Amino acid sequence: CTKMPMVCLTDFEEYAKEHLPKATWDYYAAGADECCTRDDNLLAYKRIRLRPRMLRDVSVSDTRTTVLGTEISFPVGIAPTAFHCLAWPDGEMSTARATEAVNTCYITSTYSTCSVEEIVAAAPNGYRWFQLYVYRNRKVSEQIVHRVEALGYKALVLTVDVPYTGKRRNDIRNQFRLPPHLKVKNFDGVFEQENSGLEEYGVPPNTLDPSISWKDIYWLQSLTRLPIIIKGILTKEDAELAVEHGVQGIIVSNHGGRQLDGGPATIDALLEIVDTVQGRIEVYLDGGIRTGSDVLKALALGAKCVFIGRPAIWGLAYKGEEGLREVLQILNDEFRLSMALAAGCRNVSEINRNLIQFSKL
Numbered sequence: 001c002t003k004m005p006m007v008c009l010t011d012f013e014e015y016a017k018e019h020l021p022k023a024t025w026d027y028y029a030a031g032a033d034e035c036c037t038r039d040d041n042l043l044a045y046k047r048i049r050l051r052p053r054m055l056r057d058v059s060v061s062d063t064r065t066t067v068l069g070t071e072i073s074f075p076v077g078i079a080p081t082a083f084h085c086l087a088w089p090d091g092e093m094s095t096a097r098a099t100e101a102v103n104t105c106y107i108t109s110t111y112s113t114c115s116v117e118e119i120v121a122a123a124p125n126g127y128r129w130f131q132l133y134v135y136r137n138r139k140v141s142e143q144i145v146h147r148v149e150a151l152g153y154k155a156l157v158l159t160v161d162v163p164y165t166g167k168r169r170n171d172i173r174n175q176f177r178l179p180p181h182l183k184v185k186n187f188d189g190v191f192e193q194e195n196s197g198l199e200e201y202g203v204p205p206n207t208l209d210p211s212i213s214w215k216d217i218y219w220l221q222s223l224t225r226l227p228i229i230i231k232g233i234l235t236k237e238d239a240e241l242a243v244e245h246g247v248q249g250i251i252v253s254n255h256g257g258r259q260l261d262g263g264p265a266t267i268d269a270l271l272e273i274v275d276t277v278q279g280r281i282e283v284y285l286d287g288g289i290r291t292g293s294d295v296l297k298a299l300a301l302g303a304k305c306v307f308i309g310r311p312a313i314w315g316l317a318y319k320g321e322e323g324l325r326e327v328l329q330i331l332n333d334e335f336r337l338s339m340a341l342a343a344g345c346r347n348v349s350e351i352n353r354n355l356i357q358f359s360k361l
């Protein structure tokens with residue numbers, strides 16, 4: 001059939017909404033409660049205006065940057081999201097291939113539906129970080145840390161905004177759970193002795209430890225030599241604590257609005273965090289990135305790199321590896337264009353706060 005070309009990320013969103021089973025779509029789209037924070041993640045970008053500079057010779061432009069000292073092709077990586085096999089048959093293996101081909105960072109979710117071994121085998125030269133939760137049974141966390149370290153993952157991303165899972169209304173209405181042919185493969189068999197009862201989402205319930213606190217950062221550091229990045233920071237107070245605890249980076253994130261409803265849009269929280277951190281560690285951001293100018297605004301406000309969650313899943317739902325490559329290519333093209341048009345920037349190091357019209361904020 002003749003199809004319209006995919007032009008922007010929302011074209012992939014529409015495709016995914018039309019083609020995925022309703023319960024799967026609802027799970028990916030979900031925000032907590034009334035979805036105010038989920039929606040504000042996007043709306044907040046529309047409130048920010050740029051101060052474009054002209055006549056700066058933008059005939060050549062370079063979107064490359066580094067994260068933790070490693071070069072990536074442009075400042076957009078893949079945020080950790082669960083269950084890619086619901087969107088595309090070989091799920092995370094396609095995600096790994098697409099990100100390897102594009103040369104950007106893929107944060108593998110703990111709740112992947114392919115094992116970390118399968119993911120690494122699918123794209124042996126990809127640059128990857130592993131997203132971690134802390135389990136009540138610390139041995140489970142310890143084992144997965146050692147496993148991913150041995151597999152060549154380059155950093156651990158500790159997600160700190162899920163002491164409990166947020167209340168996502170449609171998932172409750174749909175009684176959403178993983179279909180029987182899919183599993184959280186990294187933990188095949190691990191929890192079986194402890195949990196014989198109900199499973200939420202196909203993941204054993206009550207396995208995450210809600211008692212985790214700052215001292216557990218030291219525990220994690222004692223297990224590994226990998227850099228540690230804390231995902232889910234939204235205030236200057238916690239940013240300062242993160243620096244004091246010796247982590248290497250922060251991801252300003254509200255979990256795509258799936259946890260606390262009523263918290264800030266991530267782009268609105270970024271500035272106080274960047275001002276507190278003062279370059280001591282790298283600050284990244286995720287949530288609501290849908291266009292190249294969103295990426296530009298986040299970098300102008302001090303993010304070193306941003307990550308996309310749902311748009312990556314829409315790309316997979318469209319055409320697996322190829323679909324995700326297309327999503328990343330479109331975002332790269334848009335980012336390059338807004339660098340030139342809005343910013344007169346030839347490379348990412350020229351992106352700074354002067355691009356933001358603060359009087360409008």
Ligand code: FNR
Nearest residue numbers: 028079080081082109159255256287288308309310
């Ligand atoms: C997530 N997110 C997430 N975060 C995490 O640390 N571990 C995880 O397993 C998941 N799983 C997950 C599933 C789905 C379906 C979504 C949409 C999100 C949060 C994710 O990393 C990121 O913070 C947001 O998705 C960013 O917002 P956008 O880009 O989706 O707007």
